[in-house]
Amino acid sequence: MSHGKHKQYVVGVDLGGTKILSAVFDRNLRVLGREKKNTRPELGVDGVIERVAECVNEALASAAVPHTAIAAVGVGVPGMVNQARGVVRIAPNLDWHDLPLVKLLERQLHLPAALINDVQAGTLGVKHLGSGRKLQNFVCMFIGTGIGGGIVLNSELYRGAGGMSGEIGHMVVVPEGGPKCGCGNRGCLESVASRGAIVRRVVTAIEKGRKSLVWDLCDGDTSRVRSRILAEAYREGDKLVRRIIDDACKYIGIGAANLINVINPQAVILGGGLIEALGKQMLPRIRKSAMAHVIGASPERVKIVDSGLGDDANIIGAALVARAMVETRRR
Numbered sequence: 001m002s003h004g005k006h007k008q009y010v011v012g013v014d015l016g017g018t019k020i021l022s023a024v025f026d027r028n029l030r031v032l033g034r035e036k037k038n039t040r041p042e043l044g045v046d047g048v049i050e051r052v053a054e055c056v057n058e059a060l061a062s063a064a065v066p067h068t069a070i071a072a073v074g075v076g077v078p079g080m081v082n083q084a085r086g087v088v089r090i091a092p093n094l095d096w097h098d099l100p101l102v103k104l105l106e107r108q109l110h111l112p113a114a115l116i117n118d119v120q121a122g123t124l125g126v127k128h129l130g131s132g133r134k135l136q137n138f139v140c141m142f143i144g145t146g147i148g149g150g151i152v153l154n155s156e157l158y159r160g161a162g163g164m165s166g167e168i169g170h171m172v173v174v175p176e177g178g179p180k181c182g183c184g185n186r187g188c189l190e191s192v193a194s195r196g197a198i199v200r201r202v203v204t205a206i207e208k209g210r211k212s213l214v215w216d217l218c219d220g221d222t223s224r225v226r227s228r229i230l231a232e233a234y235r236e237g238d239k240l241v242r243r244i245i246d247d248a249c250k251y252i253g254i255g256a257a258n259l260i261n262v263i264n265p266q267a268v269i270l271g272g273g274l275i276e277a278l279g280k281q282m283l284p285r286i287r288k289s290a291m292a293h294v295i296g297a298s299p300e301r302v303k304i305v306d307s308g309l310g311d312d313a314n315i316i317g318a319a320l321v322a323r324a325m326v327e328t329r330r331r
Helices: 041-063 101-109 118-128 189-193 195-207 213-217 227-235 239-263 273-291 313-330
Strands: 009-015 019-025 031-038 070-077 080-082 087-091 096-099 113-117 138-143 147-153 267-271 303-306
Touching: 009 041, 009 118, 009 313, 019 041, 019 313, 031 041, 041 070, 041 101, 070 101, 070 118, 070 313, 080 113, 087 101, 096 101, 101 113, 113 118, 113 313, 118 138, 118 147, 118 267, 118 313, 138 239, 138 273, 147 189, 147 239, 189 195, 189 239, 195 213, 195 227, 195 239, 195 273, 213 227, 213 239, 227 239, 227 273, 239 267, 239 273, 267 273, 273 303
Parallel strands: 009 070, 070 113, 138 267, 267 303
Antiparallel strands: 009 019, 019 031, 080 087, 087 096, 138 147
């Protein structure tokens, strides 16, 4: 291993439709420096890749770690990826199709790169460092711009026959006349309970004349509404936001109950930006809704808990993938 010894750090990147998050990790997966940028998908592929590179370089600078000390970069992407080929097959939020991301990133960063689906990254993060550490069987639900999930069975990340498992956001929870989902179907969990769906419902109500603190908190620019603004309005007792988020909790609970009934996991673990911002308020409501639909419900049967990693699960998982790639190459 001696030849690779000086390259002891890895970088994890969470490339979302809204923001790019990158962090530098030491060999114990401690964060040494981090950086955040808006993704700006409208800039096109080259523009976004340039922003990812800037974000990585700024994280390196804030960690005071030189480029030469980095062994690899791992990137989590919201969409279907072919990990072996380093290709993003489809990433709807970024409007990417069959993009050789690894090749493009390696060219831009001059570092080896590895690719993973963002939610599978988050699930790996939860398994290694979060509240899934001691569990062999659990399911993750990440509530962010969309809703994604990861399934761990017998301590292994379950990827499914074609690597597409975990699309729990597309479980149908409103069979009749549900809202249209980005995937083209109607009534998906994501269409009623993701942050995107919650924001849409809040904004539509405000536009119809409903009063809400959200309007003041975003300075009248509803395109700026993020989890933090929703959380602030919720905690201040905003009636509109409370009604819509409590409604989302009901549906997330139904989704969790379906997973519990089918898979019988030890826990359903919740993460993502919205849970980081409002977990204390949302978790009890999600639990209550889930337990109303679980067969033989009891606290011993299943735990419904927070990931323990805030919004960092994805970057940790991305770093783990980078580390795994380096170890494979050293063998």
